Ligand SMILES: Nc1ncnc2c1ncn2[C@@H]1O[C@H](COP(=O)(O)OP(=O)(O)O)[C@@H](O)[C@H]1O
């Protein structure tokens with residue numbers, strides 16, 4: 226089986242995690258465990274099946290266990306209980322040496338605070354993973370050069386990280402991770418430290434690269450906007466447990482609890498929701514305009530206004546009509562967001 | 570029983586204890602003194618040859634070479650000029666030979682301290698248990714009056730260059746051990762994590778991440794070690810260490826004020842040159858980290 230499977234994963238920080246694990250399995254929550262037994266519940270009963278070649282987004286507030294979770298995939302953190310299986314191989318059963326090889330060849334990581342080597346140039350930072358793999362100097366040079374160019378840093382090879390802006394530093398971090406040709410890319414709030422505009426740039430860079438590379442990416446963020454932009458497979462963490470798994474539509478239309486509703490309320494729905502979430506089967510006056518079911522609401526509204534129509538047909542990928550959409554409904558759903566906000 | 574008397578150890582017992590320890594150490598010296606001395610032969614060899622090199626080379630070449638080294642280490646023209654004239658002044662006052670001997674001593678002692686101290690510091694950084702054991706030992710070493718070091722050293726090796734240099738190394742080594750430990754422990758956790766995440770072996774992590782990132786702190790330790798070596802070189806003159814300590818000793822014994830003060834000034838000049846040059850070098854090493862965003 227390919228991809229990443231995480232099964233019944235628990236992580237408890239403290240002196241006697243086994244004792245605390247029993248309590249957690251009997252239903253004790255994070256706050257109580259902390260107060261009464263001074264153990265920190267990092268993760269509880271995590272089950273995720275991440276597909277090969279796709280992006281899995283993990284979202285949650287600070288302290289919800291995102292970093293702890295992603296570090297189990299390359300075993301930077303040892304679990305208290307559970308299984309981590311990558312491409313059919315049990316990561317927890319690996320010997321020290323096997324684990325090093327696995328980290329060097331199969332996974333690579335991008336960090337929130339970049340974690341570059343300050344005493345090395347851009348070029349030499351990007352070569353680091355290749356050095357560990359034992360790649361020859363000339364090949365290292367060629368491969369790192371290629372990735373430096375791909376992330377748009379051509380010409381900065383000889384600069385030191387401290388001479389670059391945050392966005393550029395994270396491009397180095399991304400190039401360093403991509404240069405090893407690892408199939409799995411772990412990104413722990415990789416863009417969270419960047420300014421909004423630069424963050425959007427970096428998201429574009431990542432998405433563009435991914436459309437070609439088709440890596441298995443685990444992308445961590447505390448920002449729902451970013452989560453929705455990056456991937457359609459989203460998993461939301463709270464207090465170390467998963468509260469909702471699903472795609473963007475599911476999460477916006479059916480938030481599992483108030484915690485998630487809180488996230489969702491500031492979202493620009495029109496940019497995320499697809500028209501098939503609003504369509505009706507009232508085909509009577511649907512007109513002649515055809516819109517793909519994947520079209521986002523904002524785009525649909527724009528096109529309908531341009532064509533000066535109030536209704537359109539919704540078609541699937543084989544051009545078969547599956548419903549109709551009205552401009553009024555689109556506008557109403559956008560207004561709904563404002564209402565939600567004004568009632569809060 | 571008199572309450573005003575301190576309940577001292579019996580005189581007899583104290584004498585036995587003293588005799589036991591002194592004789593024990595003497596026996597140890599007789600049994601192992603030569604082995605230890607042979608083991609330390611490389612130190613003696615290096616010291617001898619380095620000293621000869623400094624003494625046999627024409628003074629003008631040594632003077633230019635020293636100024637050149639200071640320039641390349643610090644890139645500071647004024648410091649270089651100061652080095653040139655400072656050293657020339659020492660020579661002018663007739664202490665060139667002693668200054669060269671002192672330079673050989675502290676260079677050897679510093680090299681020895683670095684070669685021994687950095688691995689010890691790394692060991693301390695890697696293991697909390699080693700740190701717990703080493704810390705009190707280093708505390709004692711740093712507070713023990715320097716003269717006390719001379720006693721076991723002189724018992725083991727007699728009088729001469731070797732006991733001198735060993736006493737200097739023992740006295741000067743704590744800072745480099747401590748600051749290596751500190752520097753490695755302060756390395757950014759996220760960068761270490763990155764090294765691990767890319768599958769580094771612990772050797773690669775040490776040589777590519779921990780030591781380079783700790784280098785500014787380690788350099789501060791080297792600087793302190795050099796300064797302490799310079800201070801101890803004078804004290805070590807008591808056990809026969811050659812160099813600027815000898816005129817100081819002679820001046821004390823004979824109340825030669827001028828001789829004492831001028832030898833003292835020579836040491837001050839050496840200290841300033843070495844201190845400034847090694848600090849400037851340390852700063853230059855991390856210049857690319859200065860412009861943090
Ligand atoms: N080494 C550790 N020791 C104790 N508690 C920890 C440790 N690492 C993380 N935690 C705790 O585990 C919880 C999850 O942390 P983390 O995974 O870093 O959250 P996030 O990345 O979502 O902000 C937090 O409550 C944090 O305080």
Ligand SMILES: [Mg+2]
Pocket residue numbers: 291292293414
């Ligand atoms: Mg985190």
